[in-house]
Amino acid sequence: xxxxxxxxxxxxxxxxxxxxxxxxxxxxxxxxxxxxxxxxxxxxxxxxxxxxxxxxxxxxxxxxxxxxxxxxxxxxxxxxxxxxxxxxxxxxxxxxxxxxxxxxxxxxxxxxxxxxxxxxxxxxxxxxxxxxxxxxxxxxxxxxxxxxxxxxxxxxxxxxxxxxxxxxxx
Amino acid sequence: xxxxxxxxxxxxxxxxxxxxxxxxxxxxxxxxxxxxxxxxxxxxxxxxxxxxxxxxxxxxxxxxxxxxxxxxxxxxxxxxxxxxxxxxxxxxxxxxxxxxxxxxxxxxxxxxxxxxxxxxxxxxxxxxxxxxxxxxxxxxxxxxxxxxxxxxxxxxxxxxxxxxxxxxxxxxxxxxxxxxxxxxxxxxxxxxxxxxxxxxxxxxxxxxxxxxxxxxxxxxxxxxxxxxxxxxxxxxxxxxxxxxxxxxxxxxxxxxxxxxxxxxxxxxxxxxxxxxxxxxxxxxxxxxxxxxxxxxxxxxxxxxxxxxxxxxxxxxxxxxxx
Numbered sequence: 001x002x003x004x005x006x007x008x009x010x011x012x013x014x015x016x017x018x019x020x021x022x023x024x025x026x027x028x029x030x031x032x033x034x035x036x037x038x039x040x041x042x043x044x045x046x047x048x049x050x051x052x053x054x055x056x057x058x059x060x061x062x063x064x065x066x067x068x069x070x071x072x073x074x075x076x077x078x079x080x081x082x083x084x085x086x087x088x089x090x091x092x093x094x095x096x097x098x099x100x101x102x103x104x105x106x107x108x109x110x111x112x113x114x115x116x117x118x119x120x121x122x123x124x125x126x127x128x129x130x131x132x133x134x135x136x137x138x139x140x141x142x143x144x145x146x147x148x149x150x151x152x153x154x155x156x157x158x159x160x161x162x163x164x165x166x167x168x169x170x
Numbered sequence: 171x172x173x174x175x176x177x178x179x180x181x182x183x184x185x186x187x188x189x190x191x192x193x194x195x196x197x198x199x200x201x202x203x204x205x206x207x208x209x210x211x212x213x214x215x216x217x218x219x220x221x222x223x224x225x226x227x228x229x230x231x232x233x234x235x236x237x238x239x240x241x242x243x244x245x246x247x248x249x250x251x252x253x254x255x256x257x258x259x260x261x262x263x264x265x266x267x268x269x270x271x272x273x274x275x276x277x278x279x280x281x282x283x284x285x286x287x288x289x290x291x292x293x294x295x296x297x298x299x300x301x302x303x304x305x306x307x308x309x310x311x312x313x314x315x316x317x318x319x320x321x322x323x324x325x326x327x328x329x330x331x332x333x334x335x336x337x338x339x340x341x342x343x344x345x346x347x348x349x350x351x352x353x354x355x356x357x358x359x360x361x362x363x364x365x366x367x368x369x370x371x372x373x374x375x376x377x378x379x380x381x382x383x384x385x386x387x388x389x390x391x392x393x394x395x396x397x398x399x400x401x402x403x404x405x406x407x408x409x410x411x412x413x414x415x416x417x418x419x420x421x422x423x424x425x426x427x428x429x430x431x432x433x434x435x436x437x438x439x440x441x442x443x444x445x446x447x448x449x450x451x452x453x454x455x456x457x458x459x460x461x462x463x464x465x466x467x468x469x470x471x472x473x474x475x476x477x478x479x480x481x482x483x484x485x486x487x488x489x490x491x492x
Contacts, residue, residue, distance in 0.1 A: 023472055027472040027473070028474050030474075031476065035476065035479075050485065051483075051485055052490060072492065075490070076489070076490050078483050078488040078489070079483070080484070081481050081482070083479070083481055084478065084479045084480075085477040085479075086474050086475065087474070087477050088473075088474055089472070089474075091471065092473075098474075102481075142276075143276075144274065145277065147210075147241055149212075
């Protein structure tokens with residue numbers, strides 16, 4: 001499993017450089033790591049659920065029982081960003097406010113996916129490249145990326161829902 | 171009190187010992203089915219290990235390796251098997267366990283004729299690779315050099331595939347189109363013990379890299395200094411390289427990257443020091459007690475609170491091409 005945190009926050013150097021004390025840097029890094037412990041595959045599924053041909057296909061297969069759709073895409077790409085402001089306190093006293101900005105580029109190429117009953121049930125081809133960059137107090141962090149072969153790296157089980165379930169009626 | 175503790179600590183653990191960092195090559199053999207499609211294969215280091223290099227060997231020239239590069243904590247290649255039968259591909263990843271430094275991968279996109287990446291300060295380059303495509307229409311390139319530059323950079327040289335295409339074939343992508351990516355593996359807490367170069371003459375080069383005693387072989391690099399050569403066939407494993415071409419007797423320069431690692435500081439107990447360590451433990455207990463008492467009076471140390479968060483997908487920049 002690769003998380004956004006793994007890509008961007010693998011070492012403390014960027015934080016130590018941007019913050020006045022190593023202890024504060026470590027504490028902020030730990031907090032940001034917790035917030036960005038997001039599997040890059042989950043991020044992709046979330047993007048597909050937000051807007052994509054896969055989502056459209058899922059809707060159609062739900063509307064027409066028995067329908068199986070094969071979706072092919074040359075490219076699917078979308079950026080995801082996350083910004084946060086964190087207050088650092090020492091013994092309860094405000095020490096600093098730290099701004100962290102994260103930018104992730106998701107890009108899938110040569111996707112061949114099978115959708116039925118509103119779920120993604122098979123991936124027959126597709127390379128997923130995810131690159132992360134970011135800043136702490138406007139100081140850039142090291143940029144890293146990873147490429148996953150979706151045929152093998154996407155745990156599909158009985159199929160992954162492509163339409164977010166509606167909240168239960170009260 | 172803190173100074174005294176440091177003096178005692180230095181006296182007690184001054185001699186590094188314990189398990190030294192050790193590097194090892196993991197390999198895996200894949201059977202690649204014939205296909206016109208580009209097929210990716212990868213191999214990863216074990217948990218707790220750090221990547222320092224990688225590569226591949228193939229058993230047939232019908233298996234065309236388009237890309238060979240570090241990816242996450244492992245090594246990846248992209249191949250096309252243009253033959254009629256399955257072909258074997260052996261992937262290797264070179265990893266170090268027990269070292270003090272972490273490895274990271276740096277990369278840059280660009281276009282022929284050359285590209286380079288630079289490791290962050292405090293790290294050395296241990297290996298490198300490249301990613302390209304075999305399609306002329308999208309600007310595929312043929313890589314003819316992949317090698318270290320100094321202690322902290324990795325460079326590649328390449329030519330556009332369109333330059334070697336038959337007359338009438340569409341040429342490569344528009345100038346400036348990114349066609350290539352270069353990668354470098356950067357390792358902290360390590361030094362380049364040597365990056366010796368050797369010369370060899372085409373049309374066929376077989377090279378085995380070696381390092382002096384006490385140094386670890388991380389990877390090999392290759393380049394054609396005069397820059398005039400037709401596409402050649404390369405297979406580069408961790409410590410061996412085979413290059414073959416029908417063309418010329420051009421010279422190749424081969425580089426062997428050898429490393430030494432900084433060991434994590436570990437304690438070495440010897441009877442005369444045990445008294446000192448015992449005293450140190452007593453001091454540490456006293457110090458911890460004192461800190462705890464102070465903390466109880468003043469608060470709970472550093473704490474970080476998320477004040478605000480904002481973000482999500484930028485749907486205005488979503489691209490979907492059927």
